[in-house]
Amino acid sequence: MLFQTLPFLVFFAIVYPIYLLVKGTRLRLPWMLVISYVFYAWLGWRYLIPLAYVTIADYLVTGQMVRSRRPRAWLAVSIANDLGVLVFFKYAGFIADNMNFVLGSLGGSYAIGPVDFLLPAGLSFYILQSIGYTVDVYWGRARRETNFLAYATFISFFPRLLAGPIERANHLLPQLHDNTRVTLRDFTDGLSTFVVGYFKKVALADYLAMYVVRVYGDPGQFRAPALLLATFLFGWQIYFDFSGYTDMARGIARMMGIRLMRNFDNPYLAVSMGDFWKRWHISLSSWFRDYVYIPLGGNRKGKFATYRNVFIAMVLSGLWHGAAWTFVLWGVIHALGNFATRELERTAFYVHRLPRTFKQLFVFMLVTFAWIFFRAGSIGDAWTIVARIFSSGSANPAAPLWALAMIAAVWCYQWLFESRLRWFLELAAVRVLLVISMLAYMILTVPAEGKPFIYMQF
Amino acid sequence: MEEKTNSVSPAGLDEAVAFDCSHYVRLSGRQWLIVAAALLALVGLGPLIWDRIDGFNPGNDYRVPYELSSDYWLYHRFCHRACEQGRILVVGDSVVWGHYVEADQTLSHYLNELSGSDRFANLGADGTHPAALQGLLKYYGSDISGRTVLLHLNPLWMSSSKHDLQTTKEFRFNHPELVPQFVPKIPCYKAPLAARIRIAVRRQMPFAGWVSHMRAAYFQNMDLAAWTIAHPYDCPITAMGQKLPEPRAPERPPQVSQFPREPKKQDMAWVDLEGSLQWRFFRQAVQLLQERGNTVFVLVGPFNEHMLTDQNRLVYGKLKEGIEAWMQENDIPYLVPSALPSDCYVDASHPPAEGYALLAKTLMESPSFKALMRK
Secondary structure, eight states: OOTTSHHHHHHHHHHHHHHHHHTTSTTHHHHHHHHHHHHHHTTOGGGHHHHHHHHHHHHHHHHHHHHOSOHHHHHHHHHHHHHHHHIIIIIHHHHHHHHHHHHHHTTOOOOOOOOOOOOOTTHHHHHHHHHHHHHHHHHTSSOOOOOHHHHHHHHHOHHHHTTOOOOOHHHHHHHHHHOOOOOHHHHHHHHHHHHHHHIIIIIIIHHHHHHHHHHHHSGGGOOHHHHHHHHHHHHHHHHHHHHHHHHHHHHHHHHTTOOOOOOOSOGGGOSSHHHHHHHSSHHHHHHHIIIIITTTTTTTTHHHHHHHHHHHHHHHHHHHHOSSHHHHHHHHHHHHHHHHHHHHTTSHIIIIISOHHHHHHHHHHHHHHHHHHHHSSSHHHHHHHHHHHHHSOOOOOOOOHHHHHHHHHHHHHHHHHTSTTHHHHHSHHHHHHHHHHHHHHHHHHOOSOOOOOGGGGO | OOOOOOSSSOTTHHHHHSOOOSSOOOOOHHHHHHHHHHHHHHHHHHHHHHHHHHTOOOOTTOOOOGGGTTOHHHHHHHHHHHHHTTOEEEEESHHHHTTTSOGGGSHHHHHHHHHTSOOEEEEEOTTOOHHHHHHHHHHHOTTOOSSEEEEEEOGGGGSSTTTTTOOSSOOOOSOTTTSOSSSSOOTTOOOOHHHHHHHHHHHTOHHHHHHHHHHHHHSTTOOHHHHHHHSTTSOHHHHTTSOOOOOOOOOOOGGGGOOOSSOOOBOOOOOOTTTOHHHHHHHHHHHHHHHTTOEEEEEEOOOOGGGBOHHHHHHHHHHHHHHHHHHHHTTOOEEOOOOOOGGGOSSSSOOOHHHHHHHHHHHHHOHHHHHHHHO
């Protein structure tokens, strides 16, 4: 069930009034859990099996952890179990393919048969959330949740189940217990956020995808201008797609009185790669920071160790996105970009003399270059695109001016939002007109069929 | 990556506790009411205002353009105009519409010519098999009330279980938006539940029809996004200033219009009339028109019997007898004309211009039709 489709709107129109009725009673948590599981089962009832397994396993293991004299062993069991599930469903095929490649290169005749398990939607998201919870309990940063219903709801809460935000125990769990009131402000803020997300997804992301799919589907047929434009558009497509999903998720949760964490903060206005990762998929980057980078030593052990830790975190982040070398390379490029902007930020010229817009443009170009590897179907395709960008000459890219105008409008809005002129955007008339424009545009122009979110595949 | 400073709470969450966004799109309850009012105004007034400024002025031989066959809002609009003018409505599928002929060579044109008036309006719609036709009349023909209707039945739709929509294997048929979405069940129609609900809702909303009309008429049946990708340097606002397509006959390869004079004889798998879905829907269409106070005259065929084997012609004859029996039983004026000469067919059911002229003449000479005209 996708947020932007009719079945979800019908689903929510049914479950939400009941939620409002039971919110102050003992039925609140059971109802939240039931609707979360129904929402998830709509995509495929088999998906419930790994979800329930991870939930029950971590609930029991953390119980043992807090009672045991050897909590570290139980932590290891939990992490190994969670990663085992992730590897089994997500990386088994990738590992098998690479082992076959190595065996073949060594002249071996044995080959592992095809491994193609059904990847449950949102698996990577709830696995990270569960690992984060276990680690937080181990370190004493969060209390072990004794109420199984609350814990199961924490893992499966439907607005964030498919593509995050990856929540933290001490942020979401207390709300599941305490936030039993839903105010009019909750509803109107949630609705506003949902509409913005809806617009980003159906009016922008799905629109830009049309051009991107055509070019990236057969990059060898296109020349530099079209490839550059498609890469530029993909950068915006994935932003609108993912941040649109997040806005919808946060909006729905907010209508239920739950505040999910912010996941995006105008990332294409970042002035360094470090800044970019504080603005892009914040719940993931902060997860890698807290559970990978800092445990590895963070920036406490010198420059080399810092860069090594950044590199490991970035590559793992790339691999988390998908079981393919393209994602690993994407992570590597981000790590290298991070090194580059870190070094530049040590220079007075970059910090004080270079205009902010140049820095933003530089970071945007780095990020956009990395998107080539993220979006390409294979390493070969990615190299083809890079090579053709520099060597294929010019041709009319058939650039959809309407799309470019819409991107420019969004960029202007974001620029205003971060400028001294932001008061203009706060004006009630501007906000009302903006919402009317977005809704009218969608009603008049957007097709009814919903397309899946990019991040659901991760 | 930055070192966190708070060992108790992971850094970054403090700011996330507040419900902050990277934009200011937050409206209060009162502001949402303003938005709702503005959208209701758009939904309610948009089609009406467009109707005023568009300057739609159909002539005597107007028919809904072929490219806009699925533009039900335009059909409804044309229907409304024709009813306002008190014309006799000629309703049916592509045989009435005139698939192989120009707008001034259709049945309604020759009826006007023979009657010396412009009383007949061509309300044919390409591809409207009876299941779709009853939906078209039900949802988009609400203005047809207290009028005289010449309703055409094309027996082709009963010439096989596939035409009759009875096969269990799914296939794409014309106008799925017009057929019943839930009851009665059409075996070959297997649209997902969400699509059926969407269609059922859209049929009740003139605004949705208007939006479809805009797409069909000005954006080549594409949504805005697809259109701007296909026409990257064109302005969509300018596109809306274009004229509606002309109601010309559709372009086709030359060989299609050259139907052999002596077609190969064939056996058609005529369905049993009692079990026929299309016949059932046709009867519903008649009843619906009657319930709305219309006088209905039914024209059956004439089907190109020259292409049937002798044996098969007998089967078809029995089907016609069944149809006639129902008409008589229900006191519905009708005409089942004999087949036209073989050179008056382009295919199984469509006449060329001379065929339409002959059919119009046959109709005008029919006593029951004359009686209808006198009313």
